[in-house]
Every structure is written in C-alpha cells, then in structure tokens.
Amino acid sequence: MAITTNNNSEIGGKITQALGAGSGVDIHNLATTLAETETMPRINTVTEKKAESSVAISGYGVLKSSVSSLNASFEALKNTDTFFNRSVYSQQTNRVEAVMVSQAAAAAGTHRVKVNALARAEQSVLSRYTGSGSGVEDFSSLTQQLNGGSTINFTIVVNGTTTNLNNVTDTPQGIIDAVNANSAATGVKARALNMAGSGTSFRIVLDGKTGAENAFTFNGHQTANTNNQLSLTQTRSAQNLDVELNGLDNVLRDNNSPTDIIDGVQLNFKVSGDSYTNIVVSEDSSSLETKLNSVVEAYNQFITLSDYLTGEKDEDDELAGSLEAEKGTVNLIKNRIRGIIGQTSESASNGVSTLRDLGIQTKLGGQISLNATTYATVVKDKLSDINTMLTNNLTDQDKSDTRDHGLALDITTVLDNITNDQGTITTKETNVTADVARYEEELIDLQERLETIKQRYLRQFVAMESLVQRNKSTGEYLTGQFKAMENMYSSK
Numbered sequence: 001m002a003i004t005t006n007n008n009s010e011i012g013g014k015i016t017q018a019l020g021a022g023s024g025v026d027i028h029n030l031a032t033t034l035a036e037t038e039t040m041p042r043i044n045t046v047t048e049k050k051a052e053s054s055v056a057i058s059g060y061g062v063l064k065s066s067v068s069s070l071n072a073s074f075e076a077l078k079n080t081d082t083f084f085n086r087s088v089y090s091q092q093t094n095r096v097e098a099v100m101v102s103q104a105a106a107a108a109g110t111h112r113v114k115v116n117a118l119a120r121a122e123q124s125v126l127s128r129y130t131g132s133g134s135g136v137e138d139f140s141s142l143t144q145q146l147n148g149g150s151t152i153n154f155t156i157v158v159n160g161t162t163t164n165l166n167n168v169t170d171t172p173q174g175i176i177d178a179v180n181a182n183s184a185a186t187g188v189k190a191r192a193l194n195m196a197g198s199g200t201s202f203r204i205v206l207d208g209k210t211g212a213e214n215a216f217t218f219n220g221h222q223t224a225n226t227n228n229q230l231s232l233t234q235t236r237s238a239q240n241l242d243v244e245l246n247g248l249d250n251v252l253r254d255n256n257s258p259t260d261i262i263d264g265v266q267l268n269f270k271v272s273g274d275s276y277t278n279i280v281v282s283e284d285s286s287s288l289e290t291k292l293n294s295v296v297e298a299y300n301q302f303i304t305l306s307d308y309l310t311g312e313k314d315e316d317d318e319l320a321g322s323l324e325a326e327k328g329t330v331n332l333i334k335n336r337i338r339g340i341i342g343q344t345s346e347s348a349s350n351g352v353s354t355l356r357d358l359g360i361q362t363k364l365g366g367q368i369s370l371n372a373t374t375y376a377t378v379v380k381d382k383l384s385d386i387n388t389m390l391t392n393n394l395t396d397q398d399k400s401d402t403r404d405h406g407l408a409l410d411i412t413t414v415l416d417n418i419t420n421d422q423g424t425i426t427t428k429e430t431n432v433t434a435d436v437a438r439y440e441e442e443l444i445d446l447q448e449r450l451e452t453i454k455q456r457y458l459r460q461f462v463a464m465e466s467l468v469q470r471n472k473s474t475g476e477y478l479t480g481q482f483k484a485m486e487n488m489y490s491s492k
Helices: 007-019 027-075 172-181 286-310 324-342 372-391 407-419 424-491
Strands: 085-090 096-100 109-117 121-129 152-158 161-168 189-194 202-210 216-219 229-236 241-245 248-253 265-269 277-284 360-362 368-370
Touching: 027 286, 027 324, 027 407, 027 424, 085 096, 096 277, 121 216, 152 172, 161 172, 172 189, 172 202, 202 216, 265 277, 286 324, 286 360, 286 368, 286 372, 324 360, 324 407, 324 424, 372 407, 407 424
Parallel strands: none
Antiparallel strands: 085 277, 096 265, 109 241, 109 277, 121 202, 121 229, 152 161, 152 216, 189 202, 241 248, 360 368
C-alpha cells in the first residue's frame, strides 16, 4: 500500500534544507526509512489480510448464488403439476372434446363414453293474446302499451323458488328489462325477436339455463282473455345431459361441459347418438426427467465452483482460490449438500425413498449423473410412488407443518438454511465484511503511527545536525585565530 505523509513531513524537509547538511547525511530519507522499517511489516500483513477478506466476500457471493440455483431446481420438484405432464385427447372430437383442467387430479386410463341426450335449456315465447282470429299476434313495437299504461306484476318459478317481478312497465321492453334485472336469481334471460325484420312484428323469447332442474314457469297476465294481454308458449323443454360412461348408464348433469365425470378433465359434448367415443388420459414423464437433469446440472456446477473457489490462486482471476482461507467452511457446506443425494424422504413409498432410487448416482470427483436405465424402469413401474415421495402433502407444504412432506420440500429446507439471513454463507459474508472494515481502521492507525515515528526521528536528526553545525563553526573560528597568530609571528 502507498504510505502517505502530512504537512509535518514537508516542514521537516524545509527545516533540514534550511540548516544544511552539516553531516552530509539525508536525514529526511533516513527518518522515513527507519519509520517504515518499524511499521511496514505490520502494514503489509494487514493489507494482505484486507485483500484476502475482500475477495472472500465476492467468493461467498458466487457460492451463495450457486446454492440458490440448486435450491431453485428442487423447488421445481415440489409441485406435481410442474413435472407430471398428463395429456388427454378424444378419438372423436366432433362428438366430444376433452380438455385437461387438473393434471394432479387426472389419472391415466381410457374411458368409453356415449351421449344419450344433450343438456338443453327451456325456451318459451311471449306474444299478445287477442281472443280473436288465431288468438295470438306479435307486438307491433317494443314500446307498445299492454295494460293501458298501468304496471304489470309477474312471477318466475324455478325449481320451486318464486321470484316476483312487481310494477313492471307495461311494454315488451319493460318486460325484457324486468326479467333480465332478475336473471342472476332466476337464470332466465329475455330478448326481443324481430319476426318480420321490418320493426313492426316482435315477440319476447325467454331462455332458461340448461338442465331439467332449471325448467321455469312464467306467471302473470298470459292467461287473461283480454285484448293486448300476454300468451306464453313453450318452444323447447329443459333436459339434462345423459351420458353412458364405461358401461354405466344414465350419468346425468345439468350442462354439456362437465368437469366431474372424468377426474381432472372437462368434457365438452357436442352431439348425441349411439356412437361411442374413447377419451384417453396419458402420462408423460419427460418433464420429470428434464427437472431431474436440471438438479444434476445445478449440483455439479456447485461442486465445480466450490473446488475452484478453494483451489489454487490465479493472478489473472481474483475469484480463483478466493475462499482458500475459508476452505473449512466451504467443505462443511459441500458435505451438507452431498448429503441430500442420500437423504430419505419422510414420505417414502413402495421402495422409492431417495434420489438414488430415481437413478441419480455419484461419480468420481463428487459430481452426479442420472442413470437413464434406472430412471426409465422406476418411472414405468412406480410413477405414483415418485409423486408421493417427492410431493406428499402438496396442498400444505409448509416447514412449520408437522405432517410428513415430500423429499423436495425437505431438501429445499436444507438449502434454505445455508443461504437465508441466518444461514452459514450469510453469516460468513457478514464476518468477512466486518474484517475488511476492521483492517481498514487498523491501516489508518498504522499510517498515523508511521508518520509519528518519522517525525520523532526527524526531530532527533535535526538536533544532531544543529550540534554538528555549531561544532563546525567553533572549529573554523579557532582555526582562523591560530592562522592569524601564525601570520603575525611570521611577519616579524
């Protein structure tokens, strides 16, 4: 490190210059040399320790990042939906469409379905009852008065529940507005149907919800035998979806897109008839393999990095060997992470209990690999057991929960404890950061001490120079006197 001087040094130099070098010695340079001799060994030691701690901060930073990446790869294994890729398809999409809605709920298998009847909604039409001719006529406009300007009262009954429509404006539009204002309660909606396209012939169409239980009755003035009163005609009755599933007949639903006939699958039925359709749910474990390979890659990167950080130093790469002095701590972390490969799941199932059971094996040098043969065998025969072993109690994977969890959560807990605010790496980062600050303060003190020692030496040397100068002057005076006496006696 560079040693700085203050104004006292400049003053000392000026004093020396003013007095001259009576002894012929550069006392300023000598004072500096003597002061540095006393202090530089310690300054160099502290400077080296500061540099070592500073680079250790960077080393721990990249080590933490590597452990966090490994943790993220295990986080991807905590949720079934992240690696069990289930798919579904229909062999006759023109008859029934199949959509996956929950991979976790769906189970592999083939389901044979036939639609006996599609669900449909009741539809009725309101028109005028005239009492003459055909007895039924269309409304001439949507603002046509139906009750001489007086409001009308109606009721809608659905599955035994009655909804009152009171003080309804006596026009087709008023009826439409009143019905729609209560559609959330009744499920019935109203719309105007232009019968002739000329705007002079309208009927009111009432549409209910699909399903037999959603059939409705509309009560009010429709039976009155008076001109301009209302007539209700049912044009379509309500009925349920009727499905045969795997030989089980009369599976009924109130809609054509049920999500509970096949677990995890929504079926969108389009037509009815005697034709059967196969719905196939299949499992694809390739996503799990991808996630396990990500674990392998992240683990191996950590092993390589830890060896690099604690290995030989490199003048051209400050991170190389940056944690050489911290090798004991790094090895402790490495051993804890190595232990996760053989860690037993709290939720072992049917002989599947560790990562080794999935085909992950340790190689020479400490790195790992995924044995393709072992993996293919266990996935083929024990996919559900893998699911249990890795992700048990999926809905409540909390560290504070006392139930047995999947191995993925247990491992992420270990890794969290290494990198969190109270973890090993964070604690070491805090310690070496404090060391750097302490070394900086010590260097400031040492610089001040060096300057103090140098000034002490300068004061001593200046005093010596003054004494030499006085002695020199006295000698020259006596020499001059003796010379004068000699000259005086020589002239006689």
